[in-house]
Amino acid sequence: MKPSRDRKTREKPAHGQNRAGHRQSRPAKGIAPPPATHDVPREDRHTQPKAPARPVIRRQGELPAERLPVILEVAPNDDYALLDSGDGRKLEQYGPYRIVRPEGQAIWQPAWPQKEWDQADATFTGDTDEEGMGRWRFPKAPLGETWPMKHDGIDYLGRFTSFRHVGVFPEQASHWDHMAALITQANRPVKVLNLFGYTGLASLIAARAGAEVTHVDASKKAIGWARENQEIARLTDKPIRWICEDAMKFAEREERRGNVYDIILFDPPAYGRGPKGEVWQLFEDLPALTDICRSILTPKPLAVVLTAYSIRSSFFAIHALMRDIFADMGGVVESGELIIREKSAGRALSTSLFSRWLAK
Structure with a gap:
């Protein structure tokens, strides 16, 4: 769970969530690339002068052990399936709907015949003059902006955004399952910080597992969507703080306050802007943010x-x-890498890179 899937805003760029910025895979033929922003529109694109990045001190001591490469895989299931892919596109099943979207990594040819693709309920075209909402075409019947979805028993809303994203990033399920296991096995109170939180699915999963969650995203629209998902999931009794703020500024403030967390998730965009015009550049700012994340861990952190x-x-x-x-x-x-296993021919579609520190 965006593009902010939020995820400075995964419509996500800002620090809190940026999926257009997050996922700038090369578009299929004839499709204009999305702007380098979050999927939740930003009304204010003004930027502030960028403050000098916080210096990262070279730490001494033994490096952690390492395991690589680790491939975390999501297989087709009743909630989501990558049905087929190829020629710069992917055919997915989200609950009741079959959806076609651009996918620059799918440089092979589709395994299924065109008639299977023609059964799609929604296709992202990239055409700004397309009738209907955003850049989507609905071949069978007009569909609403949102539709009910489910992940591992948690209800939430899928949404046709104007930047081709649908409010969830299924490949993240590997991280979600692992996080939930860490929380339940800790046998103690666990605090989770979800930076660039997007539409909140990771936060809901952590809260359901028993954690106290702080969810941060720079997009007001994404925060609203996440709170709506909490209601739909019937988890309003769970302790989740929804904070609309620049991720870097929030983390720095937590460091000054002495607030700490057992698990930190951060899913930053390649580029984004915060709610007050703060500029995020991944290669410039990631080292400092990672260093801050270390500094706001509890004495016995988990991940x-x-x-x-x-x-x-x-x-x-x-x-x-x-x-x-x-x-x-x-x-x-x-x-x-996070991958999704295709149903048609069993090919692996790589969606993102990841790195995670585990206490054990």
Whole structure:
């Protein structure tokens, strides 16, 4: 769970969530690339002068153990399935709807015949003059902006956004399952910080598992969507703080306040803007934010999980960063890729890089 899936805003760029900025995969033929912003529109694009980045002190001590490459896979299930892919597109099943969207990594040919693709309920075209909402075409019947979805028993809303995203990033399920297990197995109160939180699915999963959650996103619209999802999921009794703020500024303030967390998730865009025009550049700002995340961990932390979309880099780069930042902390750093396993031909569609530090 955006583009802010929020995820400075995954319509996400700002610090809190940016999926258009997050996922700038190369568009299919004839489709204009989305702007480098979040999927939740930003009314104010003015920027402030960028403050000098917080210096990152070179930490001494033994580096954490490492495991790589680690491939975390999501297989087709009743809630979501990657049905087929190829020729710069992907055919997905989200609950009751079959959806076609651009996918620049799918450079192979589709395995299923065109008649299967023609059964789509919604297709993202990229045409600004397309009738209906945003850039979507509905071949069978006009569909509303939202529709009911489910993940592992949690109800939430899917949404046709104007930047091709639908409010959830299914490949993140591997991280969600792992996080929920850490929370339930801790046998103690656990505090989770979800930066660039987007539409809130990760926050809902953490809260259901028993954690106290702080959800941060720079987009007011994404925060509203996340709160709506909490109501739909019937989890309003769970302790979730919804905060609309620039992710870096919030983390710095938590450091000054002495507030700490057991698990931190951060899913930053490649580029984004905060609610007051703060500019986020991943390669410039990620080291400082990662360093702050270390500084706001509890004395007995459980995990820090970093996901990186649409960057021209290898997971080795963020792997080395995480090991440097978490020197002398012990534990292990696992890094690799998140993939979705295709139903038609069993091919693996890589969606993002990740690196996570685990206490054990």
